[in-house]
Amino acid sequence: MIPIVTIEGSTASGKSRLALMFAHKMETDIISADSRQIYRFMDIGTAKPTQEEMESIRHHLIDIVNPDVRYNAGDFSKDAGLIIKQLKEEGKLPIIAGGTGFYIKSLIEGIFKSPDIPLELRVKLEKEAETIGLDAMHAKLMEVDPDAGENIYKQDKQRILRSLEIYYYTGKPISVHWKEQKVKEEYKPFKILLTDERELIYKRIENRFDVMIEAGLLDEIDSLLKMGYTKDDYGLTAVGYKEFMPYFYEHAEFEDCIEQAKQNTRRYAKRQQTWYRRQEFDLIINPKDINEELVTNLYKNFKQL
């Protein structure tokens, strides 16, 4: 099993700072586990590391696709796996840092190997849902795959259609795929979580967003639109971007968009915290306890691996 270290936590919890300090100490690279920092041209709003930071420490899986590409947990699991192998050969301890908990879970615990579903099937199911309604779709799922259906809310179109498309395409219920999935024991993770009081996280989110605006977030969005990307491209559904679409498309009030963006970021942080409560960690720390001593202690722990 390959030892790896993960650094997780909600947005604005200090992950990057700890990851950078630790990577310097360990003389290794950082693998970003962030579903939005993968996009090129989206730097300010996704709070990517600065140019200097990226020059001092090599970061992987940042700026790997254009904003119109859909990337997912399966892609991440595969891509990160390759980089981990490579780092292992170089004798480096991989540090995986980022706020997309589901990506990290998929990497460590594995995710069932889904075939690529043809677009036509998705479109067909989408249309069917529109005509007969979601309740009926959920009822269909309950017939073919009650195990999956029971655990999906009747309004959760995303998951209902996903389960159905897997059933129709592979002839096997998604819940059976899950059961057949082998336990992944490729990595030996040491998982670190950064947490803080909600109020403080919220405050940091708001300050950081103001800084982003000052740093030219609007220009960044504007140039994305000028490059031809639209509100329908996946990258632009990121928090901090999507809220400004009404401003560019419908002349909504700038200030309202800012408030909306801050609020969505708060909600996002809340969802992350809920997610982390259910995950297990080896070390839970508060951002204010990030210092040289902590990093040195971590270093001593991992140096011999």
Place this chain on the structure above:
RNA sequence: GGCGAGAUAGCUCAGCAGGUAGAGCAGAGGCCUGAAAAGCCUUGUGUCCCCAGUUCAACUCUGGGUCUCGCCA
């Protein structure tokens, strides 16, 4: 200073021929196996501004007060 309108949940407001109140938003709690910065579920008790009066009973009616917002000076 005059006239008018209003004062009810953190915010915006609704409501009651008088029987102690309810929406939206915010917030909170939760779910999560290829869209995860996504998607989805659950969740509303507060001196109904204060004081007095009428009444079996007032947030609801009457009087006074305080404050806020308009318009006029």
